[in-house]
Amino acid sequence: MSGAGETVIEVRDLVNRFGSHCVHENLDLDIYRGEILGVVGGSGTGKSVLLRSIVGLKRPDAGSIRVLGEDLQRLPADERSRLERRFGVLFQRGALFTSLNLQENVALPLIEHSGLTRADAEHLARVKLALVGLPPQAARLTPDALSGGMVKRAALARALAMDPEVLFLDEPTAGLDPIGAGAFDRLLLTLRDALGLSVFLVTHDLDTLYSTCDRVAVLSDRRVLVAERLAVVEATDNEWIRDYFHGPRGRAASQAAQRKE
């Protein structure tokens, strides 16, 4: 990764409410080009709402969000859609169309946004499916014929369809067995390095945090408590951080990561 260089996402004074329930209050966060930023926090602390705000699916109640130097909320529709093509999103449940096979699923954004013919889009889709490690024969299968790990890879291929600069992943390893999850983590690192992606990664998976993330942002009490390298986050004096990082699962993940170094 490039270190704390160019900021690709800048969130300032973000406020998000649902009725009287305030999820974010004056939340600040930066994401730097080329880094994998892990976003963690207790259930309901607003990780997914933050992701949805940044990609423009939830209009904030206050504050500003600049993505690749532009404020999505202030852009006219055509420029906004141009900017949205520069990021890819993998939602928590994969969100593939069950009636379409994988190459059709991945080709869809290419046909919609790039004006490619169906044949060219499906050709490119097969390249993207290979990029995420799926075998050629998977291209003609529908999602219900695939394992959980293959569905995640296919959803990742679709998120990468438009060659995004920023990738948003919402719990990509949830529901995968440890071997599948480890393989997905390695794929993410390879793709980040090969494609120069910046990654916003919401996860509960401690192994993923230790094996992939350059920095980790902890959401707590409606804001970002700390966004730092893991060593700094682990040493932060906070009850949730202590329970999460220094509990049995956190210690095991940390030791496993140290053994790999």
Ligand SMILES: Nc1ncnc2c1ncn2[C@@H]1O[C@H](COP(=O)(O)OP(=O)(O)OP(=O)(O)O)[C@@H](O)[C@H]1O
């Ligand atoms: N559309 C909505 N309408 C009302 N409340 C919502 C909506 N979306 C999210 N919330 C609330 O916002 C809070 C944060 O939700 P969010 O899904 O971002 O949490 P999270 O940190 O991602 O949780 P988890 O780790 O369990 O996935 C929750 O209390 C949730 O109920």
